[in-house]
Amino acid sequence: MANRTDNSIRCSISKKPNDGMIFVVAIFAGLVIGFLSGISFPTMSLTKMNFTSSILPSVHVEDEKAKKSSNTSPQNEFNSTDAAFQKIWVPSNPRGSEMLPPSIVRAESDFYLRRLWGLPKDDLPAVKPKYLVAFTVAYGQRNNIDACVKKFSDNFTIVLFHYDGKTSEYDEFEWSKRAIHVSVPKQTKWWYAKRFLHPDIVAPYDYIFIWDEDLGVKNFDAEEYIKIVKKHGLEISQPAVESQKSITWKITKRIPGVEVHKEVEEKPGRCNNPQLPPCAGFIEIMAPVFSRDSWRCVWHMIQNDLVHGWGLDFALRKCVEPAHEKIGVVDSQWIIHQKITSLADQGTAQVGKTAFQGVRDRCKLEWTMFQNRMTESEKKYLKEITSASSNSTLT
Numbered sequence: 001m002a003n004r005t006d007n008s009i010r011c012s013i014s015k016k017p018n019d020g021m022i023f024v025v026a027i028f029a030g031l032v033i034g035f036l037s038g039i040s041f042p043t044m045s046l047t048k049m050n051f052t053s054s055i056l057p058s059v060h061v062e063d064e065k066a067k068k069s070s071n072t073s074p075q076n077e078f079n080s081t082d083a084a085f086q087k088i089w090v091p092s093n094p095r096g097s098e099m100l101p102p103s104i105v106r107a108e109s110d111f112y113l114r115r116l117w118g119l120p121k122d123d124l125p126a127v128k129p130k131y132l133v134a135f136t137v138a139y140g141q142r143n144n145i146d147a148c149v150k151k152f153s154d155n156f157t158i159v160l161f162h163y164d165g166k167t168s169e170y171d172e173f174e175w176s177k178r179a180i181h182v183s184v185p186k187q188t189k190w191w192y193a194k195r196f197l198h199p200d201i202v203a204p205y206d207y208i209f210i211w212d213e214d215l216g217v218k219n220f221d222a223e224e225y226i227k228i229v230k231k232h233g234l235e236i237s238q239p240a241v242e243s244q245k246s247i248t249w250k251i252t253k254r255i256p257g258v259e260v261h262k263e264v265e266e267k268p269g270r271c272n273n274p275q276l277p278p279c280a281g282f283i284e285i286m287a288p289v290f291s292r293d294s295w296r297c298v299w300h301m302i303q304n305d306l307v308h309g310w311g312l313d314f315a316l317r318k319c320v321e322p323a324h325e326k327i328g329v330v331d332s333q334w335i336i337h338q339k340i341t342s343l344a345d346q347g348t349a350q351v352g353k354t355a356f357q358g359v360r361d362r363c364k365l366e367w368t369m370f371q372n373r374m375t376e377s378e379k380k381y382l383k384e385i386t387s388a389s390s391n392s393t394l395t
């Protein structure tokens with residue numbers, strides 16, 4: 001899975017347009033050859049093998065389609081189902097798959113591991129994992145990750161995003177065999193989430209945990225957590241936090257003796273509206289938990305280039321309605337924020353800036369950029385809506 005398109009490679013390609021052209025031509029030639037061999041394959045194999053007539057029509061459809069793009073009239077050459085001779089176009093299929101009969105389309109996938117033998121239907125356990133937890137990790141944190149994973153039952157699919165390239169080292173942990181390991185150097189949690197947790201890929205999971213690696217889980221149990229989240233109808237949530245150091249946003253702080261809280265009183269001036277972030281409708285991005293539906297929305301909001309995700313927490317409320325009721329913090333299952341900044345230290349020192357500072361500045365910049373994009377998008381949309389409605393009133 002390693003994907004090392006770093007900037008130096010990209011730049012050198014763009015400096016030599018000829019290489020790029022050769023590359024494109026090679027792909028094109030490959031496509032043509034592939035296409036031709038695809039067409040000739042059925043004919044060749046038909047002469048060599050004895051196909052039963054039930055197989056023939058489905059092969060025939062391909063030829064029919066290539067020759068005539070309009071309605072094909074069934075010639076009754078082969079007496080089989082008419083469907084095999086119809087041109088298929090199903091607009092309600094997922095984009096790009098309209099030519100397929102709908103019941104063959106599998107628009108969603110999962111992370112379930114399968115065997116190479118036996119019957120596919122017997123591959124999976126009777127109770128399939130219904131929840132998913134993804135940690136973004138470096139090997140240095142392995143003992144903490146081990147402790148975390150043990151707080152998640154077999155009802156969880158475990159995904160590890162390795163940002164330091166170390167994966168097989170986790171073999172010492174029994175659970176590692178059933179985990180999904182994705183290794184791409186020096187990327188962030190939100191970079192991985194955007195690329196590997198597409199809502200159609202994680203569709204079977206009721207809840208998705210996208211967690212940092214430095215969380216203390218002594219007082220946390222994932223099954224219990226989910227029970228509480230369901231009970232309180234939380235679509236987006238996080239466990240409450242205890243920390244030796246100061247906590248940035250008060251809403252994340254644990255309130256002892258309470259099961260869940262959804263709002264707090266912040267420092268004066270921080271909240272214009274008590275139902276809006278950071279007083280309500282708000283959690284931090286350190287240990288978020290999303291329902292399937294809310295994740296489908298949030299995934300679409302994540303920007304490909306804003307990899308630190310700063311500012312995302314303030315916008316989560318746009319994905320659930322009403323946000324001040326469906327976003328909340330679970331106090332009875334809580335975590336300890338240990339504040340180890342290992343990914344931040346993986347930056348590159350620049351002139352006049354430490355690696356850590358460079359990453360920190362980028363985080364802040366991304367926050368501003370994200371906010372601006374959101375504001376612009378909303379303005380643009382509102383403008384379009386008003387112009388459309390004023391046009392329709394004119395006519």
Ligand SMILES: *[C@@H]1O[C@H](CO)[C@@H](O)[C@H](O)[C@H]1NC(C)=O
Pocket residue numbers: 048049050
């Ligand atoms: C195809 O079928 C014919 C007659 O049914 C038979 O003689 C021939 O051996 C078969 N060829 C193959 C490759 O099975």
Ligand SMILES: *[C@@H]1O[C@H](CO)[C@@H](O)[C@H](O)[C@H]1NC(C)=O
Pocket residue numbers: 079
């Ligand atoms: C073709 O199928 C129809 C029914 O769909 C049947 O009436 C007819 O006898 C079949 N013809 C041949 C040649 O098998």
Ligand SMILES: *[C@@H]1O[C@H](CO)[C@@H](O)[C@H](O)[C@H]1NC(C)=O
Pocket residue numbers: 127153154155223
């Ligand atoms: C896993 O889920 C099943 C079905 O919801 C439940 O009965 C079982 O107790 C869960 N396992 C654990 C370890 O909690």
Ligand SMILES: *[C@@H]1O[C@H](CO)[C@@H](O)[C@H](O)[C@H]1NC(C)=O
Pocket residue numbers: 384387388391
């Ligand atoms: C509204 O009308 C203006 C001027 O005729 C046109 O440019 C614009 O595209 C229309 N907007 C919509 C949404 O139809």
